[in-house]
Amino acid sequence: MRGMTVIVKTVSSWVKVLIFLYGVYIVVFGHLTPGGGFAGGVVLASSYVLLMLAFGREFVEQDLPLALDSKLDCIGAFAFAMIAILGLVFAGSFFANFLYQKYLPGEPLRLISAGTIPLSNIAIGLKVGASLFLVFFSLSICRRGKGVTFDSPAGQEQE
Amino acid sequence: MAVFYILLLFVIIAAIIAVETKNLLSAVICVGAIGFGGSLMFLFLRAPDIAITQIVVEVMGLIILIRATISRDLTFISGDREFFGTVVSVVIVFVIFLAGIHVFDTLPDFGTAVFTQVPDTASQTYIEEGLERTGAANLVAAVILDFRAYDTLGEATVLFTAIIGAMVILRGKSRKLLEDPD
Amino acid sequence: MPYALCFLLFMIGLYCVVVKKNMVKIVIGILVMEYAVNLFLIMLGYRMGGVAPIVGQSELDPSTGGLLSSFLNASVDPLPQALVLTSIVISLGSLALMISVCVRVYGKYGTFDITEIRRLKG
Structure with a gap:
């Protein structure tokens, strides 16, 4: 997979920044406008999928190695669970919105509001984006039509 | 609301084509038509969150589906199962449809x-x-x-x-x- | 009437799963059923002439800071939307799982046809 023509490469190297920024916007403003962690995470993943389709797999592998990607996936899931446990510690119940109830009420319809909801959005966005990119990467590795030449996507971390 | 009904019919027609066509790539593209039509319908049903998520998930899913079908040499598929089994399946599905459609009488009208x-x-x-x-x-x-x-x-x-x-x-x-x- | 059309969409997916013998066609049938169920759940919460369940500056009462009754009496149901939001992302994950099974089976047997696969397995 050596990538596409120079026109596609040039355009996608410009557009990928905008797509990534749009994904970050959707994730961060998820508690005020339509969107949220799920949609924003898929947009973040699709910016890297665009890179992979235009430049080939090896280019993306230098930019975002598989080991880093699976670490990001785990960090997202861990952060979401930690937010829930912090609610248990500070406010007495699992998934309690302790920041909004006690420490940082904020002002409605502003970016700093809603306590733990933006933090949970960021964690969910990280998790969804990283895991969808991971599965797309795995699918693109085994691409031979027939035969058994399926490479090991997880082999790099294991050994 | 007429646009909503047109979109719903469009989605149903796209689903029938996706099910019945012999070419796998055409079927995958019809799945894309279902997804984008569904995203527009969610916008009409006042669900912008779902519309955004559906449209980006649809793009990713289409890439995955096309990735699975485009490089295979067997994109054209042969006929279905034997005639008798197909008829029995169609009749059973139709009977389930006729029996299940009465469930919706207990729901309030659409729009409530x-x-x-x-x-x-x-x-x-x-x-x-x-x-x-x-x-x-x-x-x-x-x-x-x-x-x-x-x-x-x-x-x-x-x-x-x-x-x-x-x-x-x-x-x-x-x-x-x-x-x-x- | 829209409920019946939605159920028809579900039945098209079910027919595809039951009758077709190509593995990718079965995956497509499951996808169609997922669309139909998501659409039905969203339809259950729709109000005629409703507004999206997102509070903007125009929905707040300027004097008290509370919600206006025009929003309270017109907002559509946020609960099915929240459930469907998770369901859509899960459907993408399960699509990836099903497609990887299909790719793997194709690599082993060289066909997507399930009767052919059963015959080759002996």
Whole structure:
């Protein structure tokens, strides 16, 4: 997979920044406008999928190695669970919105509001984006039509 | 609302074509038509969150589906099962359709939300008190990350399991081939 | 009427799963059923002439800071939307899982046809 023509490469190297920024916007403003962690995470993943389709797999592998990607996936899931446990510690119940109830009420319809909801959005966005990119990467590795030449996507971390 | 019905018919026609066409690539493209039509319908049903998510998920899913079908030499498929089995299946599906369609008589008419027919529903509470109890202006975000965050935790677990399952299935026996460039 | 059409969409997916023998067609049938169920759940919460369940500056009462009754009486149901939001992302994960099974089976047997696969397995 050596990538596409120079026109596609040039355009996608410009557009990928905008797509990534749009994904970050959707994730961060998820508690005020339509969107949220799920949609924003898929947009973040699709910016890297665009890179992979235009430049080939090896280019993306230098930019975002598989080991880093699976670490990001785990960090997202861990952060979401930690937010829930912090609610248990500070406010007495699992998934309690302790920041909004006690420490940082904020002002409605502003970016700093809603306590733990933006933090949970960021964690969910990280998790969804990283895991969808991971599965797309795995699918693109085994691409031979027939035969058994399926490479090991997880082999790099294991050994 | 006429546009909504037109979109619904469009989606049904696209589904029939996706099911019945012999070419796998055409079927995948018709799935894309269903997804984008569905995204527009969600916009008409006042669900912008779902519309955004559906449209980006549809793009990713189409890439995955096309990736699975385009490089295979067998994009044209042969006929279906034997005639008798097909007829029996169609008759059974049609009978299920006729029997199940009476369930919708018990629902209120389209355009009357179900939660307004019952007093003291959870949805009414979310609409009335969601902003002051969570501070989130987007009530859908308030529901998925505050009121019903257990649901999201379960969703993250299911997604994690599905991704791990996909990677385990795709993993080959030989790891030496990884060094082999293309 | 829209409920019946939605159920028809579900039945098209079910027919595809039951009758077709190509594995990718079965995956497509499951996808169609998922679309139909998501659409039905969203339809249950729709109000004629409703507004999206997102509070903007125009929905707040300027004097008290509370919600206007025009929003309270017109907002659509946020609960099915939240459930469907998770369901859509899970459907993408399960699509990836099903497609990887299909790719793997194709690599082993060289066909997507399930009767052919059963015959080859002996």
